Amino acid sequence: TRISRPERILAYVKKHAVPGDAESVANAIDAYCSGVEWAMNIGIDKGKILDRVVSETDPDTVLELGTYCGYSTVRIGKLLRPEARLITIEMNPDYAKVAKQIIALAGLDSKVEILVGSSSELIPQLKKKLDIKTLDLVFIDHWKECYLPDTRCLEESGLLHKGTVLLADNVVCPGAPEYVKYIRNSSRYRSEYFSSRLEYLQVEDGLEKSVFLG
Numbered sequence: 001t002r003i004s005r006p007e008r009i010l011a012y013v014k015k016h017a018v019p020g021d022a023e024s025v026a027n028a029i030d031a032y033c034s035g036v037e038w039a040m041n042i043g044i045d046k047g048k049i050l051d052r053v054v055s056e057t058d059p060d061t062v063l064e065l066g067t068y069c070g071y072s073t074v075r076i077g078k079l080l081r082p083e084a085r086l087i088t089i090e091m092n093p094d095y096a097k098v099a100k101q102i103i104a105l106a107g108l109d110s111k112v113e114i115l116v117g118s119s120s121e122l123i124p125q126l127k128k129k130l131d132i133k134t135l136d137l138v139f140i141d142h143w144k145e146c147y148l149p150d151t152r153c154l155e156e157s158g159l160l161h162k163g164t165v166l167l168a169d170n171v172v173c174p175g176a177p178e179y180v181k182y183i184r185n186s187s188r189y190r191s192e193y194f195s196s197r198l199e200y201l202q203v204e205d206g207l208e209k210s211v212f213l214g
């Protein structure tokens, strides 16, 4: 069988990125996905919004839901302080294998931990397994119908503190209507929408940033 799209992305990154240079890894993925074949990475335009939110939050502990190839993992990881930690959850072992190599190529493996499994199973275990108290930033970019149940799970697991930032990709395209309805109507969050464009295309999409109020 043909190699998978993530494996084609990895091959391109190995050929064109500079090992240890996270920026060159992200640029190589963007070059491939703009020029060769589309892939569901957050991309350049929304990536700049992600960068700004990460820098403003300056988190010690970050959780990412949906690693895929590790593009946003690299974008986030390269902005973190050396002692900060990024946990990323990916249920597809083949994608996780690719992402692990891309994260290592970016020189970020000391800051990043990939957990292979489903978010619904792993979120309740985070405190125990990884000795985590609370999360400062959660980047949500996995199956869109999981956004809301997993946010409820984060609340119930006591992983959110006053000021924790949730940043959700694709709230317009493909859309996460149940999540948006909940989070914008909940008195426990202050939300704002950042309009942008879908990765590598001219379609409208955007990110929803929600601050947990405790």
Ligand SMILES: O=C(NC/C=C/[C@H]1O[C@@H](n2cnc3cncnc32)[C@H](O)[C@@H]1O)c1cc([N+](=O)[O-])cc(O)c1O
Pocket (backbone or CB within 6 Å): 040, 041, 042, 065, 066, 067, 068, 069, 089, 090, 091, 092, 095, 117, 118, 119, 120, 141, 142, 143, 144, 146, 169, 170, 173, 174, 198, 199
């Ligand atoms: O569908 C999209 N993303 C789904 C992302 C899915 C990724 O998260 C993992 N996953 C899913 N539930 C999981 C639960 N637990 C762990 N990993 C999980 C999947 O194995 C995959 O690696 C998408 C689609 C478009 N689009 O234009 O069509 C654009 C985007 O930016 C997107 O993010």
Ligand SMILES: [Mg+2]
Pocket (backbone or CB within 6 Å): 040, 041, 042, 141, 169, 170
């Ligand atoms: Mg996305």
